[in-house]
Amino acid sequence: MVDEPFRVRALTSDDVAPLRRVLAGAFLTDLDETRPERVEHVLEFERTHGVFDGDDLIGVGAVLSREITLPGGVVAPVAAMTAAGVRPGYQGRGVLNLVVSSILRGIETGAGEALAVLWASEGAIYSRFGCGSLATDLLHVALPHGARFHEGVDVGVDRVREVTRAEALPVLKETYERVRRTRVGWLGRDEGAWGFHLADEDRYRDGRSALRYALHPCGYVVYRVKTGWDARGPQDDLHVHELVAETDVAHAALYRHLLDLGLGGEVKNYTAPDDPVVHLLANPRVAVRQRHDALWLRLLHVDRALELRRYGSDVDVVVEVVDAVCPWNAGAWRVTVVKGEATVRRTSAGRDVTADVGALGSAYLGGTRLSVLARAGRVREHTVGAVEALSAAFLGEREPHCPELF
Known part of the structure; x- marks a missing residue:
């Protein structure tokens, strides 16, 4: 139930201080009102919504306002939803409903993107707004220092160089811009997004070092070090912030560089679910792996969104979409x-498949199979074979992946 006095409006730069207080309270973080939060690198105030109780x-x-790479190498506008929070004492009173409803109306009447993405702080919240979970996953891998590669791995002859931040930044930006157009789920970055992504104050380090930068002619890695010591000696953990490689050789060379750095410890990375690093290892069992959900995706205009991306096989089905x-x-x-190209039109023909909009969002980037969602009761088949055909068309050659929080 939403309290009557609550009202919603777009924020302005005058609202920065109370915005900081709301987010600090919502996420139980310490507030320093003398320093800007890194989210301020990227906020577009005309697209930032506030709920007020009085003043x-x-x-x-x-x-x-970002771009995302879709299956088939299509780069499309996407509404990246972020910085959602409710002040302590107001949870459970309809405030988040007002925020999200206002955001969706703003997209519809404003820039009009066909889809939106977000990172969900709580998994039970956003499905009720039609957001599809598991649109991309992250794989956390922990590799022991010095882990050997199998004999067939080609790391090339090019040296990986440790460089300063100033030397690295232009190379990072040029390399990322080339690579992101070939990787499903990767986002475009303007200067604000780079500032957010590479924010490097003490409060963002979690006890680790400043960001370090290493360049390869066809890639780069950004990482932090957390030094340690136990009964076996030094244990230096390397936490990868981002590893980008244009070639398989560069990918192997960058991992080899990390594995040979430091003394003891592990190389830890949140990476793509199909990162081949485990298969580079002479003993793949030494890699400890955990899979986590990453991007959630909301189809704002089903027809436009389905027509944007490309598909792996031909199909002709009638999909009944449920979207409250x-x-x-x-x-x-x-x-x-x-x-590979879709045409999506309203029809009065009999349905072959029924799917809620969240299920379509989960499958949209080609990672989650619609056939699996059917087994979970999120998709219903009315014509035999229709789900399998649609599921096969949605799949991509590589698993989707988003390498950044926003």
Whole structure:
């Protein structure tokens, strides 16, 4: 139930101090009002929504105007939802509903992106707004210092060089811009996004070193070091912030560089689920792996979104979409894919598949299979074989991955 006095408006630069207080309270972090938060690198105030109780800001949420790479190498605008939080004492009173509803209306009437993405702080919250979980996953790998590669690994002849931040930045930006257009789930970055991504004050280090930078002619790695010591001697853990490689040789060379650095400890990285690093190892069992959910995805305009991306096989099915939050998506759509390109039109023909919009969001980038969602009751088949055909069309050659928080 939403309290009557609550009202919503776009924030301005005058609202920065109360915005900081709301986010610090929501995420139980220490507040230093003398220093800007890194989120301020990227906020677009006209797309930042606040909920007020009288004159008091009690809830916030923002949209960032970004680009995302979709299956088939299509680069499309995306609404990146972030900085959503409710002040302590106001949880459970409809404030977050107001924030998210305001964000969705703002996208619809403003920039009009066909899809939105977010990182969910709590897994049970955003599904009720039609956001699909597990649109991308992250794989956390921990590799022991000095782990050997199998004999067939080619690390090339090019040296990996440790460089200063100033020397690294232009190379990082140029390399990332080339690579991100070939990797499904990667986002475009403007200067603000780079500032956010590489923020390096003490409060962002979690007891680790400043960011360190190493360059290869076809890639780079950014990492931190956390030194330690135990009964076996020094244990220097290297925490990878980002590893980007244009070639398999560069990928192997950058990992080899990290594995040979320091004394003892591990190389730890949140990476793509299909990162081949485990298969580089002479003993793959030494890699400890954990899989985590990453991007959640919301189809804001089902027809436009489905037509943006490319597909792995032809298909012709009628999909009944269930969407209680964005009613313009609800109803039957004929999805026809020919040579990888889709046409999506309203239809009165009989349905082959019924899916809630969140299930389509989960499968949209090609990672989660619609056939698996059908087994979980998120998708229903009315025509035998329709789910399997649609599921196969959605899959990509590589698993989607988003290498950054926002």
